Amino acid sequence: MPNRNPSPRQYFSAQWVLPVDRPPIEWGFLAVEDNRIHSVGPYANCPPSAHCSAPIPGSIITPGLINTHIHLEQSFSQPIPKTLQQSFIDWLLAVIDSNRGQASSSEKLTRSRLGVQECLQSGVTCVNDITSGPESIQAIQEAGLRAMVALEVFHPGYEPIQIQHWLEAYQKLQKTSALTPLITLGLSPHSLYNVSIPAWQALKQALQPAFLHTHLAEFEAELDYLAQKPSAIDQLHQQVLGQSFTVQKPLLSPVQGLLEDQLLTQPTILAHAIHTSTADREALRGYPVGIAHCPRSNLALHGQTLRWADWENANIAVGLGTDGRLSTPNLDLREEARLAQRLHGWTSAYALQALTLDGAKVLGQTHQLGSLAPGKQADWVRWQIKPSTEQDCPENQVLDPATTVQAVMIEGQWRYQREH
Numbered sequence: 539m540p541n542r543n544p545s546p547r548q549y550f551s552a553q554w555v556l557p558v559d560r561p562p563i564e565w566g567f568l569a570v571e572d573n574r575i576h577s578v579g580p581y582a583n584c585p586p587s588a589h590c591s592a593p594i595p596g597s598i599i600t601p602g603l604i605n606t607h608i609h610l611e612q613s614f615s616q617p618i619p620k621t622l623q624q625s626f627i628d629w630l631l632a633v634i635d636s637n638r639g640q641a642s643s644s645e646k647l648t649r650s651r652l653g654v655q656e657c658l659q660s661g662v663t664c665v666n667d668i669t670s671g672p673e674s675i676q677a678i679q680e681a682g683l684r685a686m687v688a689l690e691v692f693h694p695g696y697e698p699i700q701i702q703h704w705l706e707a708y709q710k711l712q713k714t715s716a717l718t719p720l721i722t723l724g725l726s727p728h729s730l731y732n733v734s735i736p737a738w739q740a741l742k743q744a745l746q747p748a749f750l751h752t753h754l755a756e757f758e759a760e761l762d763y764l765a766q767k768p769s770a771i772d773q774l775h776q777q778v779l780g781q782s783f784t785v786q787k788p789l790l791s792p793v794q795g796l797l798e799d800q801l802l803t804q805p806t807i808l809a810h811a812i813h814t815s816t817a818d819r820e821a822l823r824g825y826p827v828g829i830a831h832c833p834r835s836n837l838a839l840h841g842q843t844l845r846w847a848d849w850e851n852a853n854i855a856v857g858l859g860t861d862g863r864l865s866t867p868n869l870d871l872r873e874e875a876r877l878a879q880r881l882h883g884w885t886s887a888y889a890l891q892a893l894t895l896d897g898a899k900v901l902g903q904t905h906q907l908g909s910l911a912p913g914k915q916a917d918w919v920r921w922q923i924k925p926s927t928e929q930d931c932p933e934n935q936v937l938d939p940a941t942t943v944q945a946v947m948i949e950g951q952w953r954y955q956r957e958h
């Protein structure tokens with residue numbers, strides 16, 4: 539006798555199903571089974587036993603969006619604006635001053651919760667978060683968001699290398715993140731100007747993180763500092779840490795520093811990457827790296843962003859990130875995509891790919907995230923357009939600011955449903 543137990547498979551329909559790795563399906567369905575995507579196809583092919591309701595006009599299903607660079611615990615209600623007169627270092631010092639002594643654990647938790655909700659409400663199902671403690675992990679866990687979370691580390695000195703404090707902080711994160719399979723833990727040496735190479739190596743060796751996440755080639759003073767030239771970073775170290783630090787040997791560039799010292803042997807996300815040379819990008823080819831591109835934060839803080847075509851030519855994956863709410867007015871990743879379209883001439887189909895599949899590439903997660911392919915995790919979003927955009931192509935409709943997130947599913951579970 540055939541097995542007649544009811545199938546746990548669930549069917550969902552929409553006017554448009556956009557798998558991203560295959561052409562859009564008009565009047566389509568998505569089937570989910572055991573927390574994974576089972577199949578997608580035309581609604582007409584839905585088996586009658588599926589009990590799949592008819593697609594709602596103007597509804598769209600896409601993979602969940604992936605934010606490749608965020609600081610959830612910095613989800614303040616307002617960014618700290620950088621004035622034209624301020625250098626980036628002046629701004630960083632103003633940020634440090636404004637938060638000094640105020641970041642209690644409960645405040646970080648409250649801010650992280652706000653950040654997590656904002657992500658879900660804007661269609662983000664996976665974040666690559668940088669954190670100083672377990673609070674953001676707790677907020678991520680409560681909401682059932684998928685995340686890669688890295689402990690942010692500062693250690694610009696050489697002698698002695700002291701990592702005990704960071705080992706203990708990392709163990710706290712391990713303890714908290716062990717409660718959910720949705721979180722992968724990593725290490726975030728802040729940058730080469732704030733973590734010396736020997737400290738970086740010692741931490742990597744001691745913690746054996748699954749991945750690394752760092753700020754790289756974000757501004758010119760960073761390159762000067764690494765080349766042992768006079769740099770405003772000296773002022774930063776003096777004011778925050780009370781002393782100067784000098785790199786042991788001049789580095790041609792941040793990328794060359796990471797490569798020479800064998801720091802890119804495991805999956806690494808490089809945030810910003812504004813100031814890189816052709817030689818840098820060529821040298822990175824073949825390494826397990828991806829670029830987190832944060833156009834709004836970059837324009838606000840530096841007046842420029844990376845040149846996307848350069849990375850496209852080098853065949854290195856570029857995903858989108860909001861950065862923290864200190865430098866961006868909100869955590870709506872589609873705003874990054876719309877700006878990237880204007881800056882780099884992306885089509886809306888390409889922008890949707892950058893928001894999903896390319897984000898998964900940057901995080902080394904294409905085996906389970908980024909498209910509506912059978913076998914991948916059931917992380918997806920249902921959108922609803924406003925009738926005024928119905929003539930547009932479906933990718934344009936997803937990117938339209940008037941289009942709203944109706945529901946978000948992560949690992950086969952509803953994590954957000956808009957109240958009508």
Ligand SMILES: [Zn+2]
Binds near residue numbers: 609809861
């Ligand atoms: Zn950042």
